[in-house]
Amino acid sequence: MLKRGTFVLIGLFVILGSVAPAAAQEEPTIYAAVVDGNIVIYGLSDTPQPLFVDPVPYTGFSQLTWSPDGSHLAFVATDANYNHLLMLATMDGSEPVMIQMVNVLMPISFWGEGAALAYTPSPTYDSLISMALPLTPGVGPTSF
Numbered sequence: 001m002l003k004r005g006t007f008v009l010i011g012l013f014v015i016l017g018s019v020a021p022a023a024a025q026e027e028p029t030i031y032a033a034v035v036d037g038n039i040v041i042y043g044l045s046d047t048p049q050p051l052f053v054d055p056v057p058y059t060g061f062s063q064l065t066w067s068p069d070g071s072h073l074a075f076v077a078t079d080a081n082y083n084h085l086l087m088l089a090t091m092d093g094s095e096p097v098m099i100q101m102v103n104v105l106m107p108i109s110f111w112g113e114g115a116a117l118a119y120t121p122s123p124t125y126d127s128l129i130s131m132a133l134p135l136t137p138g139v140g141p142t143s144f
Contacts, residue, residue: 034061067114074108074117
């Protein structure tokens with residue numbers, strides 16, 4: 001025969017077991033892709049957002065790289081004269097800006113917790129120098 005305390009304990013398990021945990025809110029996955037000659041951002045809103053309005057001023061894009069916190073997208077754009085431009089876009093909807101005209105030899109990446117853009121320009125003479133370009137306005141690149 002079950003005692004009175006056992007019924008209370010069983011009832012408590014039934015009540016607790018029937019309460020569903022709240023669903024965790026998942027952050028949307030944000031990614032970028034080159035589609036029909038433009039960079040398109042997916043996941044910021046219900047519809048994909050093109051980075052450039054028509055006409056797109058560049059003939060190609062490469063090395064799309066997100067900052068660690070997802071607030072910046074760095075990439076290399078190629079213009080009609082085949083110049084390679086290191087570009088930076090913020091996810092606030094403003095127009096991407098050209099950081100520097102450079103032939104990038106190695107993949108670009110964010111460095112120092114996203115405080116600088118690291119890249120290796122095409123070698124000159126017999127040296128290969130990597131550069132760090134701080135994202136602070138007015139601060140020039142440094143080599144390392």
